[in-house]
Amino acid sequence: MQKNRKFVDLIEKFFPYRSKLAKVTKIPILNSIVKKMLFEKTNLTILPKDKIVEINLNKKVPVPESIVLPSKIVEHFIKKSSYRFIMNFCICRESMDCKNYPKDLGCLFLGEAAKGINKEFGYEATKEDALKHVEKCRDLGLVHLVGRDVIDEQWLGVYPGEKLMVVCNCCNCCCLWRILPDMDKDMGLVVKKMPGVELEVTDKCTGCGKCKDICFVKAIKIEDGVAKISSECRGCGRCAEICPNQAIELKINNKDFIENTIKRINSSVDVT
Known part of the structure; x- marks a missing residue:
């Protein structure tokens, strides 16, 4: 109806x-x-x-x-x-x-x-x-x-x-x-x-947390001063876009x- x-x-x-x-x-x-x-x-x-x-x-x-x-x-x-x-x-x-x-x-x-x-x-x-x-x-x-x-x-x-x-x-x-x-x-x-589609954190990461804040599924945590992306990631790529150091790379395998x-x-x- x-x-x-x-x-x-x-x-x-x-x-x-x-x-x-x-x-x-x-x-x-x-x-x-x-x-x-x-x-x-x-x-x-x-x-x-x-x-x-x-x-x-x-x-x-x-x-x-x-x-x-x-x-x-x-x-x-x-x-x-x-x-x-x-x-x-x-x-x-x-x-x-x-x-x-x-x-x-x-x-x-x-x-x-x-x-x-x-x-x-x-x-x-x-x-x-x-x-x-x-x-x-x-x-x-x-x-x-x-x-x-x-x-x-x-x-x-x-x-x-x-x-x-x-x-x-x-x-x-x-x-x-x-x-x-x-x-x-x-x-x-x-x-x-x-x-x-995969997203990976490179050694350019400074642990600023901008990626963590923008992730809508809470798939990113800051551990030991660097970002860690979990399997919960849905691949939207917003984290790669917002990173001030271009430390997150989107890869297509x-x-x-x-x-x-x-x-x-x-x-x-x-x-x-």
């Missing part, structure tokens, strides 16, 4: 308490229920910023003009999509009254199920509109989170879920998925880094990382 603005307002009242609510996933009796309702079919991938990939690849060898960057994944699905809907608000930033990024730059939804989204929430977009929207989001420093998200299907009230792909434009300060450190660890694996990401997304959602 299509949801209205009153329902969204209700969600926004509870949103600031999302980390506390996420902890229920660690309660055995509730874990399986929540997983089946919201996470069993969720499959999301975080895309590192293009410029972080370019900068880090350039440290090794000059990057050819033909290099395929993460944003091409979003472009691929936009061009392939049968229908596109741009939200006129970001529920995360609106809920948290974000002071760092625009609240009116919302998610982009792709696929036939997006036709069911309440038109009060945004507008149908051409492929050109959608491409401009995601480019604007990237230019402002937002990070794409893409794939199928059952939570979106629920709060928007649209189905079938396998026909609804989301392109979130996330900030580190308000993103829903800041709940990952508070969730059941296995359940949190529905949000993944791109295949082949899989030459087919773009193709493999597209295959992963295609396995759970169809935008045609």
